[in-house]
Amino acid sequence: MSTTQPDSAWNRDNPYPARLRSQYPLTSAAAVKQVHHVEVELGDSGLHYLPGDTLAVRIENDPALAAEVLELCGLTGDAELEHLLTIRYELTQAHPGFYKYYASCCHNAVLQDLVADPVKLRSYMEHRQIVDILREFPAKLSADQLLSCLRQLQDRQYSIASSQRLMPDAVALTVGLVQFSHDGHARSGAGSSYLSQRVTAASRLQIYINSNANFRLPQDPAAPVIMIGPGTGIAPFRAFLQERQATGAVGRNWLFSGNRHRNEDFLYGSELTAWQQSGLLTRLDVAFSRDQPERIHVQHLLQQHAADVFAWLQDGAHVYVCGDAKHMAEDVQKALLALIEQQGRLDANAARQYLVGLRQHKRYQRDVY
Ligand SMILES: Cc1cc2nc3c(=O)[nH]c(=O)nc-3n(C[C@H](O)[C@H](O)[C@H](O)COP(=O)(O)OP(=O)(O)OC[C@H]3O[C@@H](n4cnc5c(N)ncnc54)[C@H](O)[C@@H]3O)c2cc1C
Numbered sequence: 300m301s302t303t304q305p306d307s308a309w310n311r312d313n314p315y316p317a318r319l320r321s322q323y324p325l326t327s328a329a330a331v332k333q334v335h336h337v338e339v340e341l342g343d344s345g346l347h348y349l350p351g352d353t354l355a356v357r358i359e360n361d362p363a364l365a366a367e368v369l370e371l372c373g374l375t376g377d378a379e380l381e382h383l384l385t386i387r388y389e390l391t392q393a394h395p396g397f398y399k400y401y402a403s404c405c406h407n408a409v410l411q412d413l414v415a416d417p418v419k420l421r422s423y424m425e426h427r428q429i430v431d432i433l434r435e436f437p438a439k440l441s442a443d444q445l446l447s448c449l450r451q452l453q454d455r456q457y458s459i460a461s462s463q464r465l466m467p468d469a470v471a472l473t474v475g476l477v478q479f480s481h482d483g484h485a486r487s488g489a490g491s492s493y494l495s496q497r498v499t500a501a502s503r504l505q506i507y508i509n510s511n512a513n514f515r516l517p518q519d520p521a522a523p524v525i526m527i528g529p530g531t532g533i534a535p536f537r538a539f540l541q542e543r544q545a546t547g548a549v550g551r552n553w554l555f556s557g558n559r560h561r562n563e564d565f566l567y568g569s570e571l572t573a574w575q576q577s578g579l580l581t582r583l584d585v586a587f588s589r590d591q592p593e594r595i596h597v598q599h600l601l602q603q604h605a606a607d608v609f610a611w612l613q614d615g616a617h618v619y620v621c622g623d624a625k626h627m628a629e630d631v632q633k634a635l636l637a638l639i640e641q642q643g644r645l646d647a648n649a650a651r652q653y654l655v656g657l658r659q660h661k662r663y664q665r666d667v668y
C-alpha cells in the first residue's frame with residue numbers, strides 16, 4: 300500500500316504544480332489500446348522518489364463531459380457549475396452512493412430495484428460511467444441535487460517509470476488510455492484521457508509522490524531479479540532497470556513483458572532490446588498475445604522457462620509482478636506455484652509455503668491495480 304511522503308512540502312494537501320516536459324505515444328495508431336509516455340518536470344520542488352513509488356495526479360475531467368452531464372440534467376449553460384464539475388467532481392467512476400441518491404432524485408423504479416441488489420449493481424456499474432446512467436434514466440435536477448449525487452474527484456495514481464538517478468528533475472509515467480463506447484457514445488477514463496489528450500505545455504499538473512515500501516529492488520545489488528509486467532505493468536520495471544544500470548548493480552535481470560502485437564504496442568521495445576544487447580537485461584521474454592492464433596501471455600512464458608525460473612529462485616531471485624489485478628496477477632501467481640511444485644518436486648501445500656516464504660522475505664512483491 301502506498302503512502303503520501305510525510306516529509307515533503309508537496310503532498311496530498313498541497314500538490315506541486317508541475318509542468319509537462321513531454322508526452323508521446325508508445326503505440327501505433329492501429330493499436331487496440333493507446334499508451335503514452337508522459338514526463339513531468341519536478342522543477343525546484345525538491346520532490347524525491349524511488350523506483351517502485353507512484354505519482355498521484357490531481358486530474359481534471361473533460362469539460363465536454365461536464366457540459367454533457369449538465370445538458371442531461373437540464374442545467375445547460377451554467378458556466379460556473381460546468382467549471383466546478385470539471386475540476387472537482389467525479390463524473391466517470393460511478394459508485395453505489397451515486398445510484399442511491401440519483402434513484403431517490405428521479406424516483407425511478409428500475410433504478411431503485413438496482414440499488415437494492417448490490418451484486419447486480421456492481422456489474423452494472425463496471426460497464427457504465429455516470430453520464431451513461433444519466434442518459435439511460437433521464438431526470439431534470441437542480442444544481443444542488445446534482446452536486447449531492449456526486450463525490451469528490453479522486454486523484455489518480457501511476458507507477459513511476461523512471462529512476463531519479465537518471466532523471467533528477469523529472470518523473471516519467473506510462474499511461475494506458477481507457478476508451479470504450481457505450482450505446483454509441485465514445486467514453487474515456489478521466490485521468491488517462493487528461494494525461495494522454497488534454498494536458499499541454501501550458502498546463503500545471505498537481506502532483507505528489509506516494510512512496511511504496513512494498514515494491515522495492517533488493518538491498519543486495521548482487522541479487523537476481525525477475526520482473527513480470529505485461530501492458531502498462533512495464534512502467535516500474537523501466538525504473539528498476541534504469542536504477543540497476545545507474546547504480547552498477549551486478550545482479551542478473553530477467554524481464555517478462557509484452558502486449559498485444561509486436562508491431563503496434565511493444566512498449567519501450569527499442570530500449571528493452573538495447574538493454575538486452577548491452578547485457579543489462581540478462582533475459583527478455585516477451586508475450587505478444589495476439590500475434591498468433593492462440594493467445595500467449597506472460598504466464599505461458601513462465602511455464603515454458605520453468606526450470607530456469609526455478610533455478611533463479613533457488614539462487615535468491617526477487618520476483619516482482621505489476622499490472623492488471625483482475626486476471627493477470629492471479630494467473631501469474633498460479634503459474635509460479637505450478638512451476639515451484641513441478642521443478643521443486645513439492646506438493647501443492649509445500650509450493651504455497653515456498654511462495655509464502657518468498658513473500659515473507661520480501662522476495663515476492665506485487666503492485667497490481
Ligand atoms: C498503484 C497504482 C498504480 C497504477 N499505475 C498505472 C500505470 O502505471 N499506468 C496506467 O495506465 N494506469 C495505472 N494505474 C491505474 C490508474 O490509476 C487509473 O485507474 C487509470 O488510468 C484509469 O483511470 P481513468 O481516470 O482514466 O478512468 P476512470 O475515469 O476512473 O474510468 C474508469 C471507469 O470507466 C468505466 N469503464 C472502464 N473501462 C470500461 C469499458 N471497457 N467498458 C465500459 N466501462 C468501462 C468503469 O465504470 C470504470 O470505473 C495505477 C493504479 C494504481 C492504484
Ligand SMILES: NC(=O)c1ccc[n+]([C@@H]2O[C@H](COP(=O)([O-])OP(=O)(O)OC[C@H]3O[C@@H](n4cnc5c(N)ncnc54)[C@H](OP(=O)(O)O)[C@@H]3O)[C@@H](O)[C@H]2O)c1
Binds near residue numbers: 558588
Ligand atoms: N483499476 C485501475 O485502476 C486500472 C487502471 C488501468 C488499467 N486497469 C486494468 O488493468 C488492466 C491492465 O491494463 P494494461 O493496459 O496494463 O493491460 P492490457 O492493455 O489490458 O493488456 C496487456 C497485455 O496483457 C495481456 N493479458 C490479458 N489478460 C491476461 C492475463 N490473464 N494474464 C496475463 N496477461 C494478460 C493482454 O492480452 P490480450 O488482451 O490480448 O489477451 C495484453 O497482451 C486493464 O484491463 C484494465 O482493466 C485498471
